[in-house]
Amino acid sequence: MTRIAMTVDGTHYEDEVEPRLLLVHYLRDRLGLTGTPVGCDTTNCGACTVDLDGASVKSCSVLAVQADGSEVTTIQGLASDAEWHPLQTAFHQQHAVQCGYCTPGMIMAARDLLKENPDPSPDEIRHGLEGNLCRCTGYQNIVRAVLAAAAEERRRRAPAPGAQTETAPVASEDTAPAAPRAPARAGQEAPV
Missing domain, CATH: 1.10.150.120 ([2Fe-2S]-binding domain)
Incomplete structure (x- = not known):
């Protein structure tokens, strides 16, 4: 038996497992996370895909001991606050x-x-x-x-319509470059 620890769907687990136990069987049989199905056990179908430390992997191709210290997200961990992904x-x-x-x-x-x-x-x-x-x-x-x-x-x-977007900082009078002046029209004074 080998001691492992991992975080699955936000919950930390520590367990003693057989070194040959596949991650998919650990998730289903030990943790009761049956949302990850066992498809082919040969990496052909992809039904057992989970997220392991930020990358998708077929959990029938990973031993539970290889996931020691890792963070795993299953299909059951995607929804948050009762809202689907x-x-x-x-x-x-x-x-x-x-x-x-x-x-x-x-x-x-x-x-x-x-x-x-x-x-x-x-x-x-x-x-x-x-x-x-x-x-x-x-x-x-x-x-x-x-x-x-x-x-x-x-x-x-995307920002919500009408939401303020980040603007450039306003320069002070001392450091601001002079703005180009618009030419005056006949009969008007030039802008100051």
């Missing part, structure tokens, strides 16, 4: 879910993709998700969902 909302709204088995992995991989490329093209999305298989949807609605989530994220980051 924009990707979760977009997958629902764009009907990107049929059987739902691949959905956690697709969302986690898409989240990683959007961190790297916040404005991807449909081809870039397809390339970014090619390690995740879906046997139901034909991928069209998945691509639409990622595009919709990317647009929502950009909208959330």
Whole structure:
């Protein structure tokens, strides 16, 4: 047995595990986080994708002891304050879910993709998700969902209409360069 410690979805865990225990089985069987499905156990399908220290990984390809000291985020850790992550909302709204088995992995991989490329093209999305298989949807609605989530994220980051934007500091009279003067029109005095 090997002692490990990690933070999963914001909660710190310490445990004794068999050195050969896969991270996906640790998450599901020891921690009860069954939102991460076991798909193929061979890294082919991507259903078990989680975020490990800021990068998406297939949790069936990582031993729990390799995640010692790490921070893991699962599909169950994406929502905050009972509000879905924009990707979760977009997958629902764009009907990107049929059987739902691949959905956690697709969302986690898409989240990683959007961190790297916040404005991807449909081809870039397809390339970014090619390690995740879906046997139901034909991928069209998945691509639409990622595009919709990317647009929502950009909208959330954009300043609100009428919000003050950062302005340049005002120079004092002593240091401000003289402003060019507008030429006077006939019959008017030149501006001071």
